[in-house]
Amino acid sequence: xxxxxxxxxxxxxxxxxxxxxxxxxxxxxxxxxxxxxxxxxxxxxxxxxxxxxxxxxxxxxxxxxxxxxxxxxxxxxxxxxxxxxxxxxxxxxxxxxxxxxxxxxxxxxxxxxxxxxxxxxxxxxxxxxxxxxxxxxxxxxxxxxxxxxxxxxxxxxxxxxxxxxxxxxxxxxxxxxxxxxxxxxxxxxxxxxxxxxxxxxxxxxxxxxxxxxxxxxxxxxxxxxxxxxxxxxxxxxxxxxxxxxxxxxxxxxxxxxxxxxxxxxxxxxxxxxxxxxxxxxxxxxxxxxxxxxxxxxxxxxxxxxxxxxxxxxxxxxxxxxxxxxxxxx
Amino acid sequence: xxxxxxxxxxxxxxxxxxxxxxxxxxxxxxxxxxxxxxxxxxxxxxxxxxxxxxxxxxxxxxxxxxxxxxxxxxxxxxxxxxxxxxxxxxxxxxxxxxxxxxxxxxxxxxxxxxxxxxxxxxxxxxxxxxxxxxxxxxxxxxxxxxxxxxxxxxxxxxxxxxxxxxxxxxxxxxxxxxxxxxxxxxxxxxxxxxxxxxxxxxxxxxxxxxxxxxxxxxxxxxxxxxxxxxxxxxxxxxxxxxxxxxxxxxxxxxxxxxxxxxxxxxxxxxxxxxxxxxxxxxxxxxxxxxxxxxxxxxxxxxxxxxxxxxxxxxxxxxxxxxxxxxxxxxxxxxxxxxxxxxxxxxxxxxxxxxxxxxxxxxxxxxxxxxxxxxxxxxxxxxxxxxxxxxxx
Numbered sequence: 001x002x003x004x005x006x007x008x009x010x011x012x013x014x015x016x017x018x019x020x021x022x023x024x025x026x027x028x029x030x031x032x033x034x035x036x037x038x039x040x041x042x043x044x045x046x047x048x049x050x051x052x053x054x055x056x057x058x059x060x061x062x063x064x065x066x067x068x069x070x071x072x073x074x075x076x077x078x079x080x081x082x083x084x085x086x087x088x089x090x091x092x093x094x095x096x097x098x099x100x101x102x103x104x105x106x107x108x109x110x111x112x113x114x115x116x117x118x119x120x121x122x123x124x125x126x127x128x129x130x131x132x133x134x135x136x137x138x139x140x141x142x143x144x145x146x147x148x149x150x151x152x153x154x155x156x157x158x159x160x161x162x163x164x165x166x167x168x169x170x171x172x173x174x175x176x177x178x179x180x181x182x183x184x185x186x187x188x189x190x191x192x193x194x195x196x197x198x199x200x201x202x203x204x205x206x207x208x209x210x211x212x213x214x215x216x217x218x219x220x221x222x223x224x225x226x227x228x229x230x231x232x233x234x235x236x237x238x239x240x241x242x243x244x245x246x247x248x249x250x251x252x253x254x255x256x257x258x259x260x261x262x263x264x265x266x267x268x269x270x271x272x273x274x275x276x277x278x279x280x281x282x283x284x285x286x287x288x289x290x291x292x293x294x295x296x297x298x299x300x301x302x303x304x305x306x307x308x309x310x311x312x313x314x315x316x317x318x319x320x321x322x323x324x325x326x327x328x329x
Numbered sequence: 330x331x332x333x334x335x336x337x338x339x340x341x342x343x344x345x346x347x348x349x350x351x352x353x354x355x356x357x358x359x360x361x362x363x364x365x366x367x368x369x370x371x372x373x374x375x376x377x378x379x380x381x382x383x384x385x386x387x388x389x390x391x392x393x394x395x396x397x398x399x400x401x402x403x404x405x406x407x408x409x410x411x412x413x414x415x416x417x418x419x420x421x422x423x424x425x426x427x428x429x430x431x432x433x434x435x436x437x438x439x440x441x442x443x444x445x446x447x448x449x450x451x452x453x454x455x456x457x458x459x460x461x462x463x464x465x466x467x468x469x470x471x472x473x474x475x476x477x478x479x480x481x482x483x484x485x486x487x488x489x490x491x492x493x494x495x496x497x498x499x500x501x502x503x504x505x506x507x508x509x510x511x512x513x514x515x516x517x518x519x520x521x522x523x524x525x526x527x528x529x530x531x532x533x534x535x536x537x538x539x540x541x542x543x544x545x546x547x548x549x550x551x552x553x554x555x556x557x558x559x560x561x562x563x564x565x566x567x568x569x570x571x572x573x574x575x576x577x578x579x580x581x582x583x584x585x586x587x588x589x590x591x592x593x594x595x596x597x598x599x600x601x602x603x604x605x606x607x608x609x610x611x612x613x614x615x616x617x618x619x620x621x622x623x624x625x626x627x628x629x630x631x632x633x634x635x636x637x638x639x640x641x642x643x644x645x646x647x648x649x650x651x652x653x654x655x656x657x658x659x660x661x662x663x664x665x666x667x668x669x670x671x672x673x674x675x676x677x678x679x680x681x682x683x684x685x686x687x688x689x690x691x692x693x694x695x696x697x698x699x700x701x702x703x704x705x706x707x708x709x710x711x712x713x714x715x716x717x718x719x720x721x
Contacts, residue, residue: 034488036429090674094681099427099488100627103620104673111666118661119378242496249489286507293500296493303493307485321427321488327347 005151007274011266012160013226014240017042019163019262020218021244023170026255028084028211029248030174031204032187032319033091036102038215039241040109041083045216046223047113049076050231051120053132053224065135069158072132072220080216083109084209092204095323110238117231126232133229136221159221164259166214171255183207187317190324200324218244243269246299252306253316268294344688356683363679367672374667379659389656390649404641404648406536406606407616409543410598411640414622416543416550417594419631420587421473423554424566426480430473430491432619433498434592436612437472438465438599440502443610446519446526446603447509457526462600469596470589472498477588481581495619499612506611518608528605539601546594547633554631563587595619628676643669 021038028035035041052075057063087105090096121127136157143154174180185193186203194200222237223229247265251257272288306315372383394400414431421428428434441464449457472494479485510516520526531537554560562583566573573580602614621643629635650665 036492086674090678094678095685096677096680097627099429100624101674101677103624104670104677106620107666108670108674111663111670115661115663115667116378118663239496242492245489246493246496249486284508286504289500289504289507293497296496296500300490300493300497303490304479304483304485307479307483310483316486 010270014266015262016160016163017218017222018244021215022247022258023167024211024215025248028208030187031207033208034321037105039238040106041080041212041215042219042237042241043109043113044083045076045080046219048079049220050223054129057131068132068135076216076220077213081209081213084212088205088208126230129229136224157225167255167258250299250302265295342690345685348686359682363675367675371668393652408641408644409540411618413543413598414618415625415636418626421591423563427488430494431595432615433495434469434472434595435599435615436498438469438596439603439614441465441468442600442603450525465596465600466593470593473588473592481584503612516609536605539605551633
C-alpha cells in the first residue's frame with residue numbers, strides 16, 4: 001500500500017511538471033504556432049524562478065513564504081514569456097520558420113539557464129534553496145493528515161492544484177468564451193479569422209507569450225518542488241519538455257485531457273521504480289529504459305489513430321505550423 | 330464588427346511589401362549585417378555578464394581553431410558529421426516533409442554499427458565495414474520509413490511523429506548499452522584490441538575517409554535535387570501537393586522513396602560516428618546534430634554549398650567556446666549555446682529582410698495622411714494608387 005501511494009505521489013509530481021508545459025503549449029498551438037521551444041522555455045522559467053527565490057532567501061534574514069512564492073513565480077513566468085516573445089517576434093512579425101525557430105529557442109533557453117546556472121553554482125555541482133522548497137512543498141494542512149486519502153489527494157504543494165485549475169480554466173477559455181472561439185479560429189484558418197476582423201497578429205502574440213508563461217511555471221515547479229529546490233548541472237528538464245509536447249498530441253489538443261494524461265505519463269515514467277516491488281519481482285536494469293519509452297510510443301499510437309480516424313476535431317489546429325502572410329491569401 | 334468600424338482608416342506607419350528580384354549581393358549583404366549584429370549582441374552579452382573584452386574573446390575563438398592543426402581538424406571532423414545529417418535531411422525538406430527525426434535515425438544507424446562491432450568482431454574488416462555501412466543505412470531508413478508510411482497512408486503529422494521517434498530510439502540505445510556494459514558505468518571503447526569495425530586511418534586520421542565520403546555525398550545530393558527527375562518531383566511536391574498529383578506524380582511513392590533515402594543517409598552519419606570518431610555508442614552519440622542539422626539545412630535554403638558554410642560556422646562557434654572556456658574561468662561551456670542561439674535568431678530574422686521590404690508612411694506636404702481604405706486593410710498599394718486615393 002505504501003508503495004502504491006508513493007508511486008501515485010511520484011506520478012502526480014511528475015505529471016504536474018508536464019501539465020503546466022502542455023497547457024501552455026496547447027494555448028500556443030491553438031493560435032497555429034507549433035512552438036518546439038518548450039524545453040528551452042521550461043529551462044528559462046525554471047532557472048529564473050529558482051534564481052529569484054534563491055537570492056531572495058539568502059538576501060534576507062527572515063524570508064516570507066508569500067514573497068518567495070510571488071518572486072519565484074513572477075521571475076519564472078517573466079523569463080518564459082520573454083522566450084515566447086522572441087519566438088513570436090521571429091515567427092509572427094519576421095515570418096521565420098516555426099520549427100527552426102523553436103529548436104533555436106530550445107538551444108537558447110538551455111544555454112542561458114545553464115550558463116547563469118554555473119555562475120550560481122559557483123564551482124559546486126548543486127545548490128539548494130531549502131526554505132523555498134519547503135514553501136513550495138507544503139501540503140494542505142489538516143486534510144493531508146487523513147491517512148491514505150490525505151496522502152493521495154492532499155499531500156502536495158499548492159502548484160499541483162494550481163496546474164489543474166489552470167488546465168480547467170484554459171479549457172473553459174478555449175471552448176466557452178468569445179476570445180477562445182476567436183483563438184481557435186486563428187489556429188484553424190487565420191485568413192478567415194482576419195476577414196471577420198479578428199486581429200490575428202495580436203492573438204498569436206498573446207497566445208504564444210501567455211502559453212510560454214504557463215509552460216515556464218512547469219520549469220518553476222520542476223526546480224522548486226519536483227527537484228527539491230535544487231539547481232544542478234545535470235537536470236532532465238529537456239526530456240520533460242519534449243514529453244510535454246508529446247502530451248499535447250496525446251490529449252488531442254484538449255486541455256481537459258491534459259489533466260489525466262499528465263498523471264498517466266507520470267505513472268508510466270515511474271513504473272520501473274514501483275511496479276516490480278509491488279508485484280514482488282525484480283526486473284533487469286535495462287527494462288527501466290524500455291518502460292520510459294512507453295509515453296512516446298503511446299503518443300505515436302494516438303497520433304496514428306487520430307489521423308486514421310480522420311476525426312477533424314482531434315487532429316489539432318488546421319493551420320498549425322504555418323505562418324500567416326496576409327498578402328499570400 | 331463594431332471594432333472594425335470604430336477603427337480609423339489610415340495608412341499604417343510601416344507597411345510590409347514582398348521584394349521582387351533581389352540581387353545576390355543585397356541578400357548576402359543582409360545576412361552579413363545580421364551575423365555582424367549578432368556578434369555585437371553577443372559581445373554586449375559577454376561584456377555585460379563577465380566584464381571581459383569581447384574582441385579578445387572572439388580573437389581566442391578564432392586563433393584557437395585556426396592556429397592549431399588539431400583543433401582545426403576536429404572542427405572539420407565534427408562539421409563533416411553535422412553536414413552529413415543536414416545533407417540527409419535536404420531531400421525530405423525539399424518536399425516539405427518535416428523530418429525532425431534525424432537524431433533518432435542517426436542513433437539507429439549508430440546502433441547497427443555498434444551491434445556489428447560487438448557481435449561481428451570475428452569478421453575481417455574488409456567484410457565487416459561494408460556490412461556496417463549497409464546495416465546502418467538500413468536501420469536509419471527503417472526509422473524514417475515508419476513515419477513516412479503513415480504520412481503517405483493517412484497524412485499523419487510527420488513533425489510530431491518523427492520527433493517522438495527520436496526518444497524511442499534514445500531509449501532503445503539506452504537499454505541495449507545497459508545490457509552490454511553490465512556492471513560498468515559506461516560501455517567504453519569497443520574492440521580496442523582487435524580494432525574490428527574501426528575505420529582505417531587515411532592521411533593519418535581515422536575520420537578522414539568519412540570526410541571524403543561526405544564531400545562526395547554533397548556533390549551527389551546537389552545533382553540529385555537539381556538535375557534529376559526525382560529532384561524535380563520533390564520540388565513540385567514541396568511547392569504544391571495538388572499540382573504534383575495533377576502532374577501525375579505518385580505522391581505516396583515519392584514520400585516513401587525520399588524518406589528512405591533521408592533515413593539511410595542519417596544512418597550513414599551514425600556509422601561515421603561509431604566507426605571513425607567514437608568507436609562506441611551511447612544515447613548521446615548523435616550529439617544533438619539531428620536537431621542542429623534541421624537549422625543548418627533550413628538556414629542554407631536547402632542548398633548543399635551553403636550548408637557546408639553554416640555547419641562549419643556552428644561547429645566553429647562550439648569549438649571556439651570551448652577555447653574561451655579554458656582561457657577564462659568566468660565563462661563556461663554553455664556560453665557556446667547562448668552565442669550560437671543568438672546568431673541563429675539573427676540569421677532567422679534576417680531572412681525577413683531578404684524577402685520583404687519595409688515601406689514607411691510618407692508625408693505629403695500640405696495634405697493630411699491619405700485615408701486609403703485599401704492601405705489600412707494591408708492590401709499592397711502602389712504609389713500611383715495611393716496618389717489617386719489622396720486626390721479623391
